[in-house]
Amino acid sequence: MDRVYELTLLLDFYGQLLTARQFEILDLHYNNDYSLGEIAQQLNISRQGVFDNIKRAKTTLDNLEEKLGLVKKFTGQKKKAEDILKNINRIDLDYLKAEDRKHLESIRQGIQEIIDG
């Protein structure tokens, strides 16, 4: 997994356990693509202060995932749902009864919700 994408997931899952300041900085950096210099200016702190906050917060997030593994658990479920969707798309709709086509459509929607969730 790409490290930046991983950090957005870690932030999404565990961000509420960071300090408010750490969360604010990581949210600006990873979700809103602010550079360290832009964050420093925006929050009126030093660039080094921004860097230190990011470093500490990343360590906290990595430690949480190492202990709890919930991002891994969740991305595993999502991957399974994506595989299921592929199998749904392999079914030949022409051979289905109208009501079974409806059931399959509900199944597809449910799977899509799991993927999006």
Added chain:
Amino acid sequence: MDRVYELTLLLDFYGQLLTARQFEILDLHYNNDYSLGEIAQQLNISRQGVFDNIKRAKTTLDNLEEKLGLVKKFTGQKKKAEDILKNINRIDLDYLKAEDRKHLESIRQGIQEIIDG
């Protein structure tokens, strides 16, 4: 959700953020059905000590779920997977081509894994 079942889920998700002693006590109580008196005897501490540890640990677990909501998130996914399984079971297999029956069986297995995960 039944409170004891909820606590086994909270312990499963967030237990590694408790102290080792708290985790041990809650694991004995909620996963292995030990009474407070039995735990006190087993760990050679007072019954009041057991009670206090449980109380503090429950507060920690509840606070974690309030902040992160990951048990709620996962039980929601599981519930969706259970609904999908019901829809799969409504499809009339007799009308499916042999290979589509195989696809549907793969879908069923995938969904079951999400439910069991």
